[in-house]
Amino acid sequence: MARSYDLVLYGATGFTGGLTAEYLAAHAPAGLRWALAGRDLGKLAEVRGRLGRRAAELPLLHADAGDAASLRRLAESTEVVASTVGPYVKYGDPLVAACAAAGTDYTDLTGEPRFVDETYLRHHATAVRTGARLVHACGFDSIPADLGTWFTVQQLPGGVPLRVESFYRVSGRASAGTVHSLVGAVADAGAARQAARERRRRDPAPGAEPLRLLPRTHPVGLWTLPMPTLDPQIVGRSAAALGYGPGFTYGQYLALPSPVHVAGALAGTAAIAAAASWAPARERLLGRFASGSGPTAEQRLAGWMSVRFSGVAADGTRVLTEVHSDLDPGYASTAIMLGESTLCLALDELPATAGQVTTAAAMGARLVERLDAAGITFRVRRRWPRSG
Template sequence: MAAERLDVIIFGASGFTGKYTVFEAVTVLNGLRWGIAGRNREKLESVLKQMGAKAKKDLSQTPIFIADISDEASLLEMAKRCRIVVNTAGPYRFHGEKVVSACIEAGTHHVDVSGEPQYMETMQLKYDQRAKERGVYVVSACGFDSIPADMGVVFVEKNFDGVVNSVETFLESGVKEGGDSGTRAGLNYGTWESAVYGLAHSDELRGIRQKLFPQRLPKFYPLLKHRPLIFRSTEVDKICLPFPGSDRSVVMRSQRFLYDQDKKRPVQMHAYVGFPSWIAAAAVVLFASIFGLMSKFQIGRTLLLKYPRIFSGGLASRAGPSEDSMERTYFKMTFKATGWAQSERLAESTDQYTEPPTKTLMVRVSGMNPGYGATCVALLSTALTILRESDKMPNNGGVLAPAAAFSKTSLISELEKHEHGMKFEILANK
């Protein structure tokens, strides 16, 4: 890559996630040359002023590039000006592919925070081979969706001292007391929009996956059973539901890659989310049912997008969450892993165990401000890792899920360095 290129350009920097990525870049990208890009110079300059004041650093000399999704030449020109594009401009279903295509053409790496399985798997289907040929890494799900889950499984396997058969994850999130009582945790409008269209087009996934993975993974026993729709988890003492986000699909893409690449026994995984009471869990089921039904029809989607606060129970709005609520929002993801001790390892990874698992490991990934602190730190940390440790990444390029890309790097250590990073810890090892 040309010497005059910047290390990083943050695309979509004037958006909600983009501006907080600019703020975190001051520390995470310290020592690197970075710039920002978007459609409107005035808005980009405003972000630099606002986030510079917040970070107590003069950002006025930060390079600005004008690039617009509707102008593919501008995207290509932007991609040619850096080594990696950090893409915060969603929904990626509508805006992601043109940026990915421009980056591959320019020989520039690309990371984003998509939690949209249809987009991620379509990009792998269409661009994986070309990315390998160009020596480009394209990695999605590099935010709260789904770094804690995917890299959490990596952390589990590194500390298990044996063979992992299955992992169950239990996500908890809430708001610490204090601060402005009128604020609450929430989602910005772009995240809500992505969820609406993602669910509306969820039936596309089967066809995409049949093309992407024409041969199914072999079954490994014992099979991990699904829990009931609503259940009390003894692992976290919460009422739990299946987690509807992208975590499981991302983890299984990584496990599929590691099986194909390294012949490593794939870890089975189910994801759940916990609530404080049966009433809270039942209310979520009710909201989710209404949301799912409405998303299937044009008039329903129109209403969901026009009145996000009403149909999300106050969690989503066009204004997005306040800084106070973001800073007080915490998350904990607990992992229950079962498998066999190192002394019981079989000769080949494809061999089947005849005895049930004998070993359990409990770990936790936790942090603050998951949507716009931990997400932005994780996104920038993946970019930093590609720039510093591409020699530890597979195949000299490709369209990959996070653990497939970063399982042999020091990404977890990088995530643990920062105020809005993530803590990885062992809770119990039996």
């Protein structure tokens, strides 16, 4: 059945959704059939008004996470839906269900492990049957880790055990949506563990090393802490799907300039965890972050991201690579990553995949090319000859 749109952005009235709409309006190719969707057509019209003349006639579609019929109509009208409506564990599942049933590709910005595991359990089999590609974590979670690891593996020999470690250095500020998702994930830790256990039972995927409790030193001298995020799970699933070699392992760390910064990061994380675990403190914390708010344009321009990857093969081959952006990682860069991921699914010739798949498995080399052209660069910093 012919569909009306190539791409629909769901949630453009939110902070990151608005940035993604601006990116698509500025960079979508001529002739792309796309639209904005959400529950408030008036607010969508305000967003469209900020996008300039190229988007003056952009269609606006009504869709509400609480209205299954509207989500079904949305999914059936387009080739791909990009969702920026979070927290995803609270609002995201009905749209994933609609896309899986309609054979519609789907992207989002989630960093919520419980959501990813639960949508796999509920909708992966349906999406495999209909041909839908369900691609979570198409922003700062988890594209730098997933595609950066994929890029690093391409520089190493095949058929031997590989170890990749990533080291994150970032500058940027959080939006209300990020804070709400983070606090919700901490408060929901029990349900997340249960979903993860069931996911591992159905879909075991190696590749994420256990978290280290003590800081270790980065190869270039920075202090590091393990990052307990969704990213290692995504990388492990890409490794299993794409065959990164026998005995592949991955570790992920936040790189900090001194032990003092390490102590500060640990104290801040502990404070957020404590507040999220106690309802009165949680409500007070969330009340400080109004829905739809986020860093200013000046703050986004001042942000940056540098993720370096140390890749070592069992035969002694070693490489250092980097994923870099001169823009704020969580918002300006994330809008680029989600925009290009969704355009890639909508327009490019890609490997045949279906079900819940990662960015590396679904889009791999083509998405790296797109992001590199958009200013999120993938580079080899250094190569070492094989030892011995």
